[in-house]
Each structure stands twice: as structure tokens, then as C-alpha cells.
Amino acid sequence: MVSKTVFTAEAPSYVAGVRLRGSTRPRWGEIVLRGFIAACGLFVVVATVAVIAFIARAGVRGIGDVGIVALLTGEIWKPEAGTFGGFPLIFGTAVSALGAAVVGALPALLAAVWVSELAPKSARSIYRRTMEIAAAVPSVVYGWLALVHLVPHMDWVARALYGEEKQVTGEGLASSALLLGIMIAPTVFLLSLDALSRVSGTLREASAALGASAWQTAFRVSIPSAGRGLFTAVFFGFARAAGETMAVQMVVGGARRVPENLFSPATTISTQIVMDMQNATPNTTGSNVLFSMSLVLLVLSAGVVLLSRLVGRLGKAGKA
Amino acid sequence: MNSIVTALRTSVLGSFLPIALTGGMALLAGCDKSQPPAPAPAEPSSATPNSAPVEKKEGPVRASGSSALQPLVNAAKEKYETEHKGASVEVSAGGSKKGLADVNSGAVHIGNSDIFAPDDLKAGLVDHKVAVVGFAAMANKGPYNEKIAAIGVQDLAKIFSGAVKNWKEVGGESQPIVVINRAAGSGTRTVFGNIVLGGDKFVESQTEDNSGALVAKLKQTKGAISYLALSFKDDELKTFSLKGDGGAVEPNAANITSGAYPIWSYEHMYTKGEATGGTKAFLDYIVSPAFQDNVLPNVKGFIAITQMKVTREKD
Numbered sequence: 001m002v003s004k005t006v007f008t009a010e011a012p013s014y015v016a017g018v019r020l021r022g023s024t025r026p027r028w029g030e031i032v033l034r035g036f037i038a039a040c041g042l043f044v045v046v047a048t049v050a051v052i053a054f055i056a057r058a059g060v061r062g063i064g065d066v067g068i069v070a071l072l073t074g075e076i077w078k079p080e081a082g083t084f085g086g087f088p089l090i091f092g093t094a095v096s097a098l099g100a101a102v103v104g105a106l107p108a109l110l111a112a113v114w115v116s117e118l119a120p121k122s123a124r125s126i127y128r129r130t131m132e133i134a135a136a137v138p139s140v141v142y143g144w145l146a147l148v149h150l151v152p153h154m155d156w157v158a159r160a161l162y163g164e165e166k167q168v169t170g171e172g173l174a175s176s177a178l179l180l181g182i183m184i185a186p187t188v189f190l191l192s193l194d195a196l197s198r199v200s201g202t203l204r205e206a207s208a209a210l211g212a213s214a215w216q217t218a219f220r221v222s223i224p225s226a227g228r229g230l231f232t233a234v235f236f237g238f239a240r241a242a243g244e245t246m247a248v249q250m251v252v253g254g255a256r257r258v259p260e261n262l263f264s265p266a267t268t269i270s271t272q273i274v275m276d277m278q279n280a281t282p283n284t285t286g287s288n289v290l291f292s293m294s295l296v297l298l299v300l301s302a303g304v305v306l307l308s309r310l311v312g313r314l315g316k317a318g319k320a
Numbered sequence: 321m322n323s324i325v326t327a328l329r330t331s332v333l334g335s336f337l338p339i340a341l342t343g344g345m346a347l348l349a350g351c352d353k354s355q356p357p358a359p360a361p362a363e364p365s366s367a368t369p370n371s372a373p374v375e376k377k378e379g380p381v382r383a384s385g386s387s388a389l390q391p392l393v394n395a396a397k398e399k400y401e402t403e404h405k406g407a408s409v410e411v412s413a414g415g416s417k418k419g420l421a422d423v424n425s426g427a428v429h430i431g432n433s434d435i436f437a438p439d440d441l442k443a444g445l446v447d448h449k450v451a452v453v454g455f456a457a458m459a460n461k462g463p464y465n466e467k468i469a470a471i472g473v474q475d476l477a478k479i480f481s482g483a484v485k486n487w488k489e490v491g492g493e494s495q496p497i498v499v500i501n502r503a504a505g506s507g508t509r510t511v512f513g514n515i516v517l518g519g520d521k522f523v524e525s526q527t528e529d530n531s532g533a534l535v536a537k538l539k540q541t542k543g544a545i546s547y548l549a550l551s552f553k554d555d556e557l558k559t560f561s562l563k564g565d566g567g568a569v570e571p572n573a574a575n576i577t578s579g580a581y582p583i584w585s586y587e588h589m590y591t592k593g594e595a596t597g598g599t600k601a602f603l604d605y606i607v608s609p610a611f612q613d614n615v616l617p618n619v620k621g622f623i624a625i626t627q628m629k630v631t632r633e634k635d
Contacts, residue, residue: 080504167496254527265526279505
């Protein structure tokens with residue numbers, strides 16, 4: 001409704017403004033439109049700050065109730081008994097996100113190098129379109145597919161690795177990491193491809209003119225030049241993997257403990273928040289502690305993104 | 321997952337529906353006032369406000385909570401809605417504790433629960449015991465446990481607390497035991513834990529937040545064992561009898577009503593304060609002989625409250 005009024009009010013006066021260039025008549029339409037757009041920009045900032053402030057407020061209370069050391073290092077998470085040891089949750093999140101970075105982000109990055117530097121030019125848009133579709137698939141779909149098709153196979157793998165006598169299942173951090181790897185690969189691929197496409201063509205031409213092969217150009221010129229962007233792509237993938245909830249919940253098993261191995265049920269911060277929020281009465285320790293864990297997750301993800309900036313800046317400084 | 325959807329639905333319905341309804345009502349009332357020029361001023365004050373709003377304003381009766389009780393409430397809902405034109409009941413499941421919390425907060429009219437309300441909620445809630453349901457340990461079927469017909473309570477406690485890790489330790493063949501738990505808010509977990517383990521002493525393991533999903537998981541996981549309401553008994557699952565002094569006690573209606581099989585609980589439908597209006601009518605229907613004697617026996621796993629020869633005051 002707002003935009004409509006702006007549009008109708010603005011159109012004629014804008015035209016008039018053009019015709020009467022140099023006149024002192026104020027262009028109200030433009031002023032209103034500018035104000036609206038500025039408000040949109042401000043809103044984004046205010047909303048983000050407000051979200052962080054709300055999480056921090058309840059989260060800090062939760063930390064106060066439990067104690068930061070107990071919350072981060074305690075190994076028993078049992079809200080129904082008033083025990084809040086967040087280590088199993090943090091451990092599960094960190095391991096599955098790191099695992100995803102290894103099995104998903106690195107291959108995706110190399111795939112982007114292949115497509116950008118080495119693959120036939122005509123095939124590039126096919127790769128790109130395919131990955132764009134893959135990136136648009138909702139996470140619940142990935143989770144459901146993994147539950148039906150990945151978990152039974154991982155069960156088989158687990159038994160092959162540990163033998164029939166060990167209590168292992170297909171649900172656990174291995175499945176979770178593999179699923180997350182598949183989920184973040186398209187994002188990492190597309191971001192990496194963008195980073196590589198920003199490398200100036202003259203650099204590649206210069207490299208080729210010096211007699212370097214396509215492989216040498218890719219690995220000695222393009223990748224180092226796009227280094228910052230590639231780091232950002234991988235870190236972004238990591239942050240997304242750390243925050244993913246729905247899909248992970250389906251395959252991670254939901255046991256609130258530090259697992260013996262990658263093939264026994266575990267949990268992560270985000271899945272545990274989903275499980276526990278139903279029983280958490282607002283403004284109690286049980287609810288505040290969930291916000292504390294959200295805060296930990298936020299710090300983890302934001303920290304990783306900030307780290308990627310830092311790495312980028314250092315890399316730039318080193319080169320200059 | 322299911323429970324998240326439920327949670328969202330109840331909270332959305334709980335907070336917005338009344339506002340929407342009262343808002344709508346206020347609008348209608350406003351229109352009414354301006355439109356009819358009131359031919360007979362004495363009549364509307366007595367007739368119109370009584371007849372018109374009372375039938376329409378009564379929204380659906382909303383119930384949430386125990387997934388063990390859900391099949392029974394659904395059966396009652398179907399019969400009740402066909403017999404009472406215009407009445408409607410909405411049932412969702414998300415665990416007994418959620419049902420209790422929802423009814424206490426006013427998000428739903430009826431909180432379905434497998435367990436007695438805890439002390440902190442007891443004061444404001446009114447209990448309606450509508451049925452009895454038995455629970456049993458159920459497991460994935462395989463050659464490793466096919467010879468085990470009954471397990472003693474002590475052995476069950478050892479399995480579910482993680483002390484016993486292999487089927488061969490309870491009379492089967494060598495196969496690791498995979499314990500699957502219900503989530504912390506589950507009434508089934510609470511009842512089974514109280515009676516078999518003397519409290520929530522379950523080993524931390526795989527967790528399912530819904531009985532239906534658990535049945536599917538048990539079927540596909542080799543060596544898996546869990547606990548379910550008898551309404552979820554399934555021929556593709558192994559259901560264990562209890563080993564007692566006088567032989568195996570099967571989890572069936574006769575043994576539960578006589579008190580021989582101890583793992584059972586009442587199914588409660590809690591209301592906040594005394595039930596009124598459509599909620600009362602629905603609850604009256606569920607405890608009526610018409611339902612308890614004719615419909616309930618056909619719903620798998622439930623026992624009419626009138627059949628019980630033993631009683632209980634707490635879980």
C-alpha cells in the first residue's frame with residue numbers, strides 16, 4: 001500500500017521536476033521515495049541489532065543462571081532435570097560443520113575451479129544452472145531424502161567398520177556431516193565461481209603468454225588471486241552447516257551426549273533447541289539457557305564469518 | 321517435526337483466533353446496530369442475543385497433548401461430530417507435557433495427558449479420566465530375540481538404563497541392543513520410566529519425538545528396543561510380556577484391569593477449571609456409556625475406565 005501511494009504521488013511530480021529543471025519547486029515525490037528507501041535500509045540494521053539484543057538479553061540471563069563454565073563444558077544436558085551442560089551440543093555442531101566443510105566445501109571449491117578454469121566454456125552455464133537448482137532445494141527435502149536413503153547405508157557402513165558386536169547405527173555425526181556437506185556444496189560452489197570470475201582475464205592471459213598450462217594458470221594464478229573470495233565461500237558454507245536444523249534433526253539421532261564415535265547418536269545446538277523449546281516456559285532458566293545456546297551458535301557462525309574477513313585482510317596485506 | 325507444526329498451530333490458533341473471532345463479532349455487532357431500524361424494540365433484547373450468537377460463537381473445541389491418547393480422541397471426535405451437527409473438535413499431538421502446558425496457558429480447551437498433572441499445575445486443572453492404556457517394551461523382530469517371550473522388570477530396567485547392552489544377556493542371541501527413547505516431554509516415557517526404572521533413568525540414546533515415527537524406526541533398526549502404548553502394538557514388532565513369579569504376564573486388557581500387568585496409566589483429559597459449553601459436551605460424550613461401552617472397545621489398545629478393578633492416585 002505504501003509503495004502504491006508513493007508511486008502515484010511521485011510519477012507526475014517527477015516528470016514535472018524534469019521539465020522544470022532548475023526551478024526551486026520541491027520535488028515531494030522524490031523526497032518521500034528517498035525517505036522510504038532510507039527507512040528500509042535503517043530497518044534492516046535496526047532489526048538485526050534488535051534480534052541480537054533480544055537473544056543476548058535472555059542468553060546472558062541463562063549464562064548467569066547456569067554459569068558460563070558449566071554451560072560450555074558440562075557433559076550432561078537434561079533440561080527436565082535442571083541440568084544444562086552444553087558441551088555435547090557444541091561438540092556435535094562443531095564436528096558436523098567441520099565434517100561438512102571437509103566433505104562438502106572443499107570438493108565444491110575444486111569443482112568451481114574446474115568449471116571456471118578448465119572445463120569447456122560451453123559447459124559452464126550447465127554446471128551453474130544445476131548448482132543453482134541444488135541450492136534452492138529446501139533443507140527439509142534434503143533431510144527427508146537422507147533419512148530414507150543415506151541412513152540405512154550408513155548403518156551398513158558402521159557395521160562394516162565396527163563389527164556386528166558394537167552398538168553403532170546409521171544415525172550420528174557421520175550422516176549429519178555427509179548430509180550437511182551435500183547441502184552446503186552448491187552454495188560454496190556458486191560463491192567460489194563468483195570469486196574466480198572476478199579474477200581479471202588479463203592475469204590469465206599474461207600467465208598463458210609466459211607459457212603456463214591451463215592447470216598451472218588455475219592453481220598458481222587464479223586460485224591465489226581469488227583467495228579471499230574462496231575463503232569467504234568456505235566459511236559461509238561452514239556457518240550455514242553449523243546453523244542447519246531441520247535436516248540434521250532427522251539424521252543425527254538426538255542423544256544428548258558426546259558420542260563414542262561418528263556412528264552413534266548425537267545432537268547439535270540447533271536440533272536440541274527445537275526439541276526443548278516445546279517444554280520450555282518463557283522466562284525460566286530452561287528457556288533462557290536455550291537462548292544462551294543460540295548465542296553460542298551466533299558467536300560461532302559470526303565468528304567464522306569475521307575470521308574469514310580477517311584472513312582475507314591478512315592475505316591482502318601480505319601481498320601488498 | 322510433527323510437534324513443531326503442532327506447536328506453531330496451537331500457538332497461532334491460541335493467540336490469534338480469539339482475537340479474530342471477537343474482532344469479527346464486534347464488527348458484526350456494529351453492523352447489526354446500524355442496519356435494522358428495530359421494528360420491535362422489546363423482542364431483540366430477549367431473543368436475538370440468545371439464539372444467534374450462542375451457536376455460532378462456539379468455535380472448535382481444541383485439544384492437544386499425548387500422542388498415545390490421540391487415536392481415542394480422534395475416534396470420539398468423528399462420532400461426536402456426526403452426532404452433533406455443527407460441533408467441531410481439533411486434536412493435535414505433541415506430548416503429554418505440552419498438552420498440560422497448553423491447557424494451563426489457555427492455548428487449548430483440553431490437555432491430553434498420559435500422566436497425572438504435576439503439583440505445580442494441579443491446582444488450576446480439572447482431571448477427566450477417560451480411559452486406561454497399557455504400555456509395553458517393543459522391539460525390532462529378529463532371530464536374535466525370537467526365543468525371548470517375556471523379560472523381567474529388573475532386566476527391562478537394565479536394558480533401558482544401559483547396563484545390559486546385548487540381547488544375549490537377556491536370553492537371546494548375540495546382537496547389540498539399540499535403545500530408542502521418546503523425547504523428554506513424552507507421557508509414555510514418564511509412565512514407563514516411573515514403573516520400570518523408578519524414575520527417568522533412561523540411557524541417553526537415539527530419540528524420537530512421536531510414537532508413530534518410533535514404530536517406523538523400530539521396524540528398520542536391527543536390535544532396537546523401545547516402549548510404546550499398546551495402541552501402537554504391531555505384528556511386525558516384538559511385544560514383550562513381563563516375567564513374573566507365576567510365569568509370563570501378557571500385556572492385555574484382562575491382565576491390566578485385574579492389576580496383574582503393572583505398566584499402565586490413565587488417559588487424562590484436563591481442562592482449566594470446570595469444563596463448560598462445547599468442551600463439557602464433548603467430555604460428557606467421551607465418558608458416556610454410549611462411547612465407553614460401544615465405541616472405545618473397538619479402538620485398539622484402550623480399556624474403558626469402568627472396567628478397571630484397581631485404581632491409582634499417582635503414576
